[in-house]
Amino acid sequence: MGEHNSLGKPSSDSRGQQPGLSVLGAGVLTALARGSSQAAQLTIVIVAARFLSPAEFGVIALVAVIALMVLGIAEAGSADFIVSWQGNERVIDACLVLGVLAGAVVALGGVALAYATPLFGHVTSDLVALSALWTCIAIVASGQGGLLVRAERVELKSAVVILSEVIGITVALLSLFRGQGVLSLIYGKLAQQGTELVVLSAINRRLPIFVPSHQLVRPVVQYCQHILATRALSVTRASVAPLLVGAFLGPAAVGLYRAGERLIGAFAEVVGEPVRMVAWLLFRRAARIASFNGQPVTSAISSASAIFLPVVLALAVPAFILVGIFADELVVFLLGEPWRGAGAIAAVLAVARLLTVPASITDVVLSLTGQIKRLPRVSLINCIVAIGVVAITAQFGVLAVAYGEVFAGLIAFGTSVWLQSNAGVNWAQVARLSAFVLPALAVAIAVALTAWWTIPSGQVPEIVRAVLSGFASLCAYCLVILAVRPKAMREVLTLWIDQRAAVRA
Numbered sequence: 001m002g003e004h005n006s007l008g009k010p011s012s013d014s015r016g017q018q019p020g021l022s023v024l025g026a027g028v029l030t031a032l033a034r035g036s037s038q039a040a041q042l043t044i045v046i047v048a049a050r051f052l053s054p055a056e057f058g059v060i061a062l063v064a065v066i067a068l069m070v071l072g073i074a075e076a077g078s079a080d081f082i083v084s085w086q087g088n089e090r091v092i093d094a095c096l097v098l099g100v101l102a103g104a105v106v107a108l109g110g111v112a113l114a115y116a117t118p119l120f121g122h123v124t125s126d127l128v129a130l131s132a133l134w135t136c137i138a139i140v141a142s143g144q145g146g147l148l149v150r151a152e153r154v155e156l157k158s159a160v161v162i163l164s165e166v167i168g169i170t171v172a173l174l175s176l177f178r179g180q181g182v183l184s185l186i187y188g189k190l191a192q193q194g195t196e197l198v199v200l201s202a203i204n205r206r207l208p209i210f211v212p213s214h215q216l217v218r219p220v221v222q223y224c225q226h227i228l229a230t231r232a233l234s235v236t237r238a239s240v241a242p243l244l245v246g247a248f249l250g251p252a253a254v255g256l257y258r259a260g261e262r263l264i265g266a267f268a269e270v271v272g273e274p275v276r277m278v279a280w281l282l283f284r285r286a287a288r289i290a291s292f293n294g295q296p297v298t299s300a301i302s303s304a305s306a307i308f309l310p311v312v313l314a315l316a317v318p319a320f321i322l323v324g325i326f327a328d329e330l331v332v333f334l335l336g337e338p339w340r341g342a343g344a345i346a347a348v349l350a351v352a353r354l355l356t357v358p359a360s361i362t363d364v365v366l367s368l369t370g371q372i373k374r375l376p377r378v379s380l381i382n383c384i385v386a387i388g389v390v391a392i393t394a395q396f397g398v399l400a401v402a403y404g405e406v407f408a409g410l411i412a413f414g415t416s417v418w419l420q421s422n423a424g425v426n427w428a429q430v431a432r433l434s435a436f437v438l439p440a441l442a443v444a445i446a447v448a449l450t451a452w453w454t455i456p457s458g459q460v461p462e463i464v465r466a467v468l469s470g471f472a473s474l475c476a477y478c479l480v481i482l483a484v485r486p487k488a489m490r491e492v493l494t495l496w497i498d499q500r501a502a503v504r505a
Contacts, residue, residue: 044172044188045262046334051176059124060182061258062246065239067131070110072235074102075139079146080367081223083280092147094212095220099143107136130186137193144200153203154277160199168192223372233379237386237408241394241401248394257398259335260327260345267323268353271316272360279361282308287368298424301365305425309358310434316357317437318444318477324350325448326466333463341398348402355409359416365423378419382412440480448473 052060078099082092110132114125148157172188180187201207242261246254282304290300323330327350328343335342366372386408393404417427451469460468 043169044176044185045259047173047176048185052182056182056251056255059251060127060185061242061254062251063124063127063131064185065242067135069235069239070106070132071135071138074106074135075099075142078220079142079149080363081220082143082146083150083284085150085219088216090212091216091219092150093206093208094216096143096206096208097212098217098220099140103136103139106139107132110135127182127186130183130190134186134189134193137190137197141193141197141200144197144204144206147204147206148200149277149280152281154281156203157200160196160203163199164192164196167195233376233383237379237383240383240387241390241405244390244394245398245401249398253398256339256342257345257401259339260331260342260402261349263327263331263334263342263346264320264323264349264353267320267350268356271319272357275312275316275357276360276364279308279364283361283364283368296424297369301368301424302426302429305361305365305420306429306433309361309425309430310437312357313434314437314440314481316354317441318474320350320354320357321441321445322448322470322473324348325445326470329462329466344399345402348399349405352402352405352409355406355413358420359412361425362416362419365420365425369423371419371423374419374422378415382408382415385411436481436484439484440477443480444473444477447476 078095081095085092085095111129114128114132145157148154148160168188168191170188171191172184175184175187242254242258245257283301286300286304287297290297324347327346328340331343331346332340363372363375366375386405389404389408390401393400417425421427448469451472452465455465455468457465
């Protein structure tokens with residue numbers, strides 16, 4: 001890997017780099033951006049549910065799943081490479097060029113597949129072709145977004161995401177009301193992703209047009225070949241459930257499963273993406289400072305994760321559990337009574353997605369410690385387990401598939417803990433420091449259920465009961481944490497202040 005793993009002294013060779021953004025600020029901005037993105041997508045799903053049947057929604061879901069698989073494979077971690085690279089800046093330019101080439105190949109291949117095969121109808125062919133074009137744009141935009149994260153200009157990236165989502169949802173909703181049907185959602189995605197690419201490119205002003213040499217391409221390929229295998233397995237593992245549900249149970253079942261998965265997936269994005277963004281900033285800074293001071297990178301990661309991961313778990317655990325408890329009410333309120341079957345699916349998937357939250361930092365710590373080559377083999381194990389479990393459970397219905405996802409999530413959680421432990425994360429210490437979450441969670445669940453059964457059902461709508469019960473539960477959770485760990489917030493704020501002071505120094 002050469003220069004990639006040489007963290008060394010913090011340098012100013014990155015173009016436009018503006019260090020000093022607080023970790024708290026980065027997390028809040030990323031959460032706002034992901035929140036607006038998921039709110040926009042959920043709004044489109046909610047409106048589309050009034051226009052489309054579960055079977056039509058299932059067709060869109062299947063095409064979208066395949067597009068996301070292709071995106072994850074073709075992007076191959078190039079944005080992560082841009083963020084973590086510490087050497088020659090021309091290598092980053094080469095990475096951007098390779099991203100454009102990968103996007104072009106995906107677009108041409110997707111369009112050819114859409115119109116050259118007799119398997120698709122006219123509308124489905126258009127959907128496949130436009131999805132391939134969206135994937136191409138997303139690949140190129142990913143590299144441009146990585147440039148802003150590298151320069152620690154997270155606030156600009158977040159603003160661009162919010163702006164593009166507003167444009168995307170506007171186009172999608174206008175298309176739905178004008179009777180464009182299943183194509184409306186991809187029109188919105190194209191508008192959103194196109195806006196993001198144009199604005200990011202205008203900010204970065206870095207669109208290299210040249211043929212990179214072998215010396216410039218080699219570090220990119222060496223890094224991305226490990227990520228490529230991992231991403232291929234990861235997206236296959238994430239996509240296998242709806243694909244197998246469609247194969248065994250048909251498009252209508254896919255529609256219900258995807259609706260429940262989309263609700264929980266939106267929430268998981270709002271939690272997971274800020275966690276990953278903050279992890280990159282926090283661990284990268286800690287590693288560079290430790291290297292500059294002659295200390296091992298693994299010790300810096302151990303110290304940072306001992307505070308970071310308990311905070312993440314304290315925030316994520318009650319959120320996912322409460323969404324799971326009131327998933328039925330949320331689904332009926334958002335999508336309507338015909339979609340109630342998706343509520344039970346969402347409730348089970350909430351637990352499965354909670355198990356993936358700690359894994360958000362795996363590629364971060366492995367990249368910074370030069371152990372990224374460990375990831376593909378472990379990802380292969382996780383992928384094989386997931387495919388096997390879903391293939392078995394899909395024969396027993398969509399709810400059985402959701403329970404299978406929980407089992408696969410437990411295996412993935414165990415392998416993530418093992419990988420992170422080898423990279424410096426002390427999970428025994430993390431577990432001990434996170435123990436305060438358990439009594440608070442028990443009280444929160446008890447309060448939620450008590451409030452639900454106390455509020456009269458005949459006089460108050462279900463969604464109002466759910467909101468009131470959830471609010472009471474969160475209040476109880478916070479009070480218990482304050483009683484058990486009164487210094488928790490002070491410790492977190494001290495970490496952010498220390499990190500910011502260290503960067504400025």
